[in-house]
Amino acid sequence: MLKTSLTLPENVTQTSASSQVCLLDPGMEDHNDRPSENLGDLIIQQAVLREMDSLFGSQNIVKLSTHAPLEETQLQMIQASSVAIVGGTNLLSSNMNHYNQWKIVLRDALRLRKRVLLLGVSWWQYQGRPNLYTLALLHLALSYKGSHSVRDNYTKKKLQSIGIRNVINTGCPTMWPLANLQPDAIPQTKATSALVMLTDYSKNIELDQKLLELATSHYETVYFWPQGAGDHDYVTSFNLPVTILERSLPALENLLKSDVSLDYIGTRLHGGIRCLLAKRRALILRIDHRATEIAQETGLPSVDRADFAFMERWIREPFMTKITLDTTAVERWRQQFRTKLA
Structure with a gap:
């Protein structure tokens, strides 16, 4: 088993630390492992679990949902863990007493005792300075010893603005495997079919x-994958000739693994x-700051949703x-958990 050197809370020593690691998982709708309604969360979940399994081994990981409030049982599970890692999505905001995709409150943060590390987390949207409630919540919950992974510089600057400086911009974990991608690995010219979302x-x-x-004027076949719960009904309202896939991650995976010539x-x-x-x-149409920030830092192919000339x-x-x-930066985040193998 891979040895680990974890970022520990103040009152736990290396020799007495639990080997259990807690993942606060956006891919779970509740603490009973029901999948998130947004299938994009499951794509993030796959990437987070890839990293967690590599660092800790799956048998050492307990999973809780970021979408559900923490009750006594869940708080005790976190306290019994050597570290809790929040795995991705744009769940931080400037007013977490009013809008909190990560369902924790101030009394939970008091119990977390600086035990939490971030992995590929970003800010909800462009906002003003975080309020005092958010400042207190994050300072109580987030580790000040370990390094937090965020997926864009905007989020890094937001955290630094409230004194949380141990932050690394690693980009989104979903993209980390693209670091080894050769430019000629992806076709440069138009495919026969398109996948629209x-x-x-x-x-x-x-x-x-x-x-x-x-899309329907340029491609022989247009597929549509409904990632969100309301996407199917929305696309059918246009009454255009598209082939709608089942709303499941395997349906998307099967299309991508097929020999269909496909652009996204x-x-x-x-x-x-x-x-x-x-x-x-692939070309991602920007509808909010997430693709904008990631694209300008990584070259992710993207354009404003209204730029039809492009x-x-x-x-x-x-x-x-x-x-x-x-x-x-990615290796710096990983390395805090590793020790050299003998």
Whole structure:
């Protein structure tokens, strides 16, 4: 078993530390392991579990949901762990007493006692300075000894603005395998079919209809994968000729593993990243700060959702995908848990 050197809370020594590690998992809708309603969370979950299994071994990991409040049982499980890792998504905000995708409150943070490390976490959206409640919550919950992994510089600066400086911008863990991607591994020219994704919570009927019309006019077959719970009903409302996949991660995986010649174009960030991982040509349409921040730091292929002139060129003309990741930062985050093998 891989030996670990964990970032421990103040009152736990290395010799007495539990070997149990807690994952606070956005891919779980509740503490009973029911999958998240947003299948993009499951794409993030896959990446987080890849890292956790590599560092700790799956038998040492207990999983709790970030979507559900912590009750006494869950708090005791975290306290019995040597470290708790929050695995991804944009669950930090400037007003966590009003909007908290990570369902903890101040009294929970008091019990966490600086035990939590972040892995690929980002800010919910562009916001003002974090309020005092958020400052107190994060200072109580987050470790000040270990290094926190965030997926963009905006989040890093937000945390540093409230005095949390032990932060590394590693990019999103879903993208880490792309560090080894050769530019010629992904086709540069238009495929025969397209995979389109839309976002149920960020609808723009005019632009989304124009996107579907663009895709159906340029590709022989247009597939649609409903990542969110409302995506299926939304796309059917346009009454355009698209082939709708089952709303499951295996349905997406099966299409990507098939021999269908396929481009991705859509507003779902992690759906698009999953297509890149499958060596499919992909263009992510920016609907919020997440793709904007990640793209400007990594070269993730993206464009504003209203820039149809660029989309036309991307479809018609050769386009080279070149992703740049800070692998040194990724290794710094991993290395805090490792000891050299004898």
